Amino acid sequence: MAEPTHDAQPRRRLCRRAFMGGLAGAAAALVARSAGAQAPEVDRAGPVRFFRIGTGGAGGTYFPIGRMLASAISNPPGSRPCDKGGSCGVPGLIAVAQSTQGSVENLALMQAKRVEAALCQADIAHWAFKGTGLYEAKGAMTSLRAVASLFREPVHVVIRRDDRIEAIDDLKGKRVGLGEEFSGTRVDARLVLAAHGVQEKDIEPRFLRTGAAADALRDGSLDAFFFIAGYPVSAIEELARRTPIRLLPVVPPPANLLRATGPFFVDTTIPEGTYEGVPAVATVSVSALFVVDAELPDQLVHAITKALWHPSARRLFDAGHPEARNIQLQSARQGVAIPFHPGAEAYYDEVKLAK
Numbered sequence: 001m002a003e004p005t006h007d008a009q010p011r012r013r014l015c016r017r018a019f020m021g022g023l024a025g026a027a028a029a030l031v032a033r034s035a036g037a038q039a040p041e042v043d044r045a046g047p048v049r050f051f052r053i054g055t056g057g058a059g060g061t062y063f064p065i066g067r068m069l070a071s072a073i074s075n076p077p078g079s080r081p082c083d084k085g086g087s088c089g090v091p092g093l094i095a096v097a098q099s100t101q102g103s104v105e106n107l108a109l110m111q112a113k114r115v116e117a118a119l120c121q122a123d124i125a126h127w128a129f130k131g132t133g134l135y136e137a138k139g140a141m142t143s144l145r146a147v148a149s150l151f152r153e154p155v156h157v158v159i160r161r162d163d164r165i166e167a168i169d170d171l172k173g174k175r176v177g178l179g180e181e182f183s184g185t186r187v188d189a190r191l192v193l194a195a196h197g198v199q200e201k202d203i204e205p206r207f208l209r210t211g212a213a214a215d216a217l218r219d220g221s222l223d224a225f226f227f228i229a230g231y232p233v234s235a236i237e238e239l240a241r242r243t244p245i246r247l248l249p250v251v252p253p254p255a256n257l258l259r260a261t262g263p264f265f266v267d268t269t270i271p272e273g274t275y276e277g278v279p280a281v282a283t284v285s286v287s288a289l290f291v292v293d294a295e296l297p298d299q300l301v302h303a304i305t306k307a308l309w310h311p312s313a314r315r316l317f318d319a320g321h322p323e324a325r326n327i328q329l330q331s332a333r334q335g336v337a338i339p340f341h342p343g344a345e346a347y348y349d350e351v352k353l354a355k
Contacts, residue, residue, distance in 0.1 A: 048077055049300075051095040054106030054118035057180070058099055059211035059235035060227065062119045062288070064321045065150065066097035069119075069290065072313035073304050088312040090303040103184030104134075110293055111141060121153060121184040121228065122287040123264035126337040134187065143294040145341035147305055149334050151326040154268045154285040155192055156227045158236060160217060161244035161277070165224065168196040168248055175204045177213035177225030188286070189226035191261065195254035214239040224248070230288065230323035231274050240275040247281040255284050263337055287335030294341065301343025309351075329353065 056062030074095045080086025100106055106118035107128050127133040131140030159165050179185025190200055214235045216222035258265040268285035309329045317324035
């Protein structure tokens with residue numbers, strides 16, 4: 001890692017102040033196949049169990065990925081057996097993907113027992129588990145456990161191609177979409193801005209879903225917007241087809257400050273052609289995690305983890321959202337800074353997945 005420049009300390013303090021700046025509360029709103037030839041060993045005659053997964057907005061990546069996860073691990077009563085071409089999920093489990101504002105709301109819903117699982121950025125999960133940053137006043141969410149690391153989520157900073165904005169520093173005084181109020185995008189957008197010497201008070205913040213932010217950028221009522229998500233993001237794809245856009249880079253020295261906040265941010269490139277007319281851009285990314293509560297039975301989480309890595313789930317992921325192709329067993333333990341659920345840990349030990 002490159003060393004921070006001489007002004008790193010004041011920027012680091014700015015970064016911390018932005019991080020501590022305060023997203024409060026979240027609530028409301030309402031997920032879910034194995035790695036062997038057989039379906040997971042859970043009593044087929046047992047009771048039906050509903051399993052809700054908190055995801056994100058429909059225009060992002062979490063919701064379509066969450067729907068695939070729900071399909072992969074579900075096995076409703078009466079389904080054709082796995083070995084006869086039917087569902088290879090957890091017998092009796094009916095999983096559903098719930099649209100939410102994203103990582104921060106998802107964890108709030110888990111704490112309130114309104115969802116059983118969630119997709120969440122690795123940095124948000126770590127801060128929640130440790131009770132640091134925006135979770136300092138709320139206290140640690142010590143029951144948070146990981147099932148798998150799924151894919152990387154790059155920082156997208158989207159502007160119109162003909163705009164004179166050249167770097168994130170130029171966003172001062174601009175109308176900037178920071179995601180929804182209780183999203184991981186807002187948290188990380190503040191960190192990225194602070195690393196560039198920009199505070200939320202220095203911009204005109206807008207708290208919008210990705211689709212709404214894309215519409216606002218197109219009609220000129222927004223100058224830029226952030227989104228933290230695996231690519232391609234459907235709302236940004238659609239925007240690029242209708243309006244020429246650019247993506248702003250996140251590179252050193254600010255990128256060095258972001259990497260220093262914890263083991264989450266890594267250098268990433270969004271490839272050329274991901275969005276129509278947009279060249280490759282260097283940025284940073286965090287891992288997207290599949291998380292559950294520690295109170296869930298070990299047998300259930302073991303069966304869910306086994307179902308997640310079943311060959312039938314692999315076929316589902318490969319035929320679905322492009323980012324789902326990056327959901328790979330060999331990276332299931334990477335970029336995770338919270339404990340794994342014992343059921344998931346047991347499965348990874350069984351298949352000898354390196355820690």
